[in-house]
Every structure is written in structure tokens, then in C-alpha cells.
Amino acid sequence: MASDDGPNLLQGFKRANNILAQAEEKDGVEYSYGADKKFAEDDSEIALFDALAQSEGAISSAIETEDFAAAMGSMAALRAPVDAFFEAVQVNSDNEVVRRNRLNLLSQIRKVCGQVADLTRIEG
Numbered sequence: 001m002a003s004d005d006g007p008n009l010l011q012g013f014k015r016a017n018n019i020l021a022q023a024e025e026k027d028g029v030e031y032s033y034g035a036d037k038k039f040a041e042d043d044s045e046i047a048l049f050d051a052l053a054q055s056e057g058a059i060s061s062a063i064e065t066e067d068f069a070a071a072m073g074s075m076a077a078l079r080a081p082v083d084a085f086f087e088a089v090q091v092n093s094d095n096e097v098v099r100r101n102r103l104n105l106l107s108q109i110r111k112v113c114g115q116v117a118d119l120t121r122i123e124g
Contacts, residue, residue, distance in 0.1 A: 012078075012079065012082035012083055012086065012109075013082070013109060013110070013113050015086060016082070016086075016106040016109040016110060017106075017109075017110055019091055019092075019103075019106060020103060020106040020107055020110060023091075023092075023103050024103075030107075031100065031103040031104045031106070031107045032104070032107045032111070033104055034104055034108070035049070035101045035102070035104035035105035035107075035108060036101060036104075037049045039097060039098055039101040040101070041089075041098060042085075042088050042089050043088075044081070044084040044085045044087070044088040044089060045085060045088075045089055045102070045105070047081045047084060047085075048081045048082065048084070048085045048105065048109075049105065050081075051077070051078055051080075051081035052078070052081075052105075052108050052109065052112050055074045055075065055077060055078055055112055056108075056111075056112045058070070058071075058074040059071045059074045059075060059112060062074060075112070075113055078109070078112070078113070082109060085105075089102065091103065091106065
């Protein structure tokens with residue numbers, strides 16, 4: 001968290017987590033059933049799908065070998081695709097299929113980052 005990417009990734013995670021929590025409460029459902037890349041409408045969305053898939057595997061492998069620095073590095077690599085996604089995409093699209101897919105994508109951010117640490121407990 002002391003790196004340049006740490007605070008920015010934390011803000012991206014918190015933004016994703018807050019949007020997701022509000023939508024889950026409002027809709028009365030849990031958005032954790034997996035997003036589908038075929039519904040992505042923006043290049044930044046596709047890039048985030050790819051980055052999450054890559055990071056999830058790298059983080060899992062690093063945790064298995066107790067290489068926590070590598071796990072944190074893989075998580076930090078999500079900063080740019082998460083930032084780009086939030087700059088380019090409106091999560092609450094008028095198209096309900098796209099909206100649900102984007103909310104499930106936010107759930108993937110929470111899941112992937114949650115492999116390393118409970119970022120909801122970090123203030124900032």
C-alpha cells in the first residue's frame with residue numbers, strides 16, 4: 001500500500017465495492033455469478049476482464065507459495081485497468097443486461113483483491 005499504485009488501487013477497489021454494495025442492497029440480489037466478456041461494450045471493459053483473469057491466477061499461485069509480495073504486485077497491476085474502466089464506463093447502464101454484467105465484473109474485482117487482503121478494513 002506504500003507504493004504509488006497502492007492508494008489508487010484502494011480507491012478503485014472501494015469505488016467498485018461501494019457501487020456493488022449499493023446495487024445489491026437496492027436490487028435485493030448478490031452480483032457474484034460471474035460477468036461475461038461477450039457483453040462488454042467498451043475496450044476498457046475488455047481490458048479489465050483480461051487483467052482480472054490474469055491477476056486471479058497469478059495471485060492464487062503467489063499465495064499458494066506464500067509469496068505475498070508477488071500477490072500484492074499482481075493486485076497492484078490492476079490499478080490501470082480499474083482506473084480506465086471507471087473513466088470510460090457508466091456501470092448503471094440503461095441496458096439491464098449490460099448493467100448486471102458490469103456489476104458482476106465489479107464483484108470480480110472484489111473477489112480477486114480479496115484473495116490478498118480485506119481492503120474494506122483499510123481506511124483512506
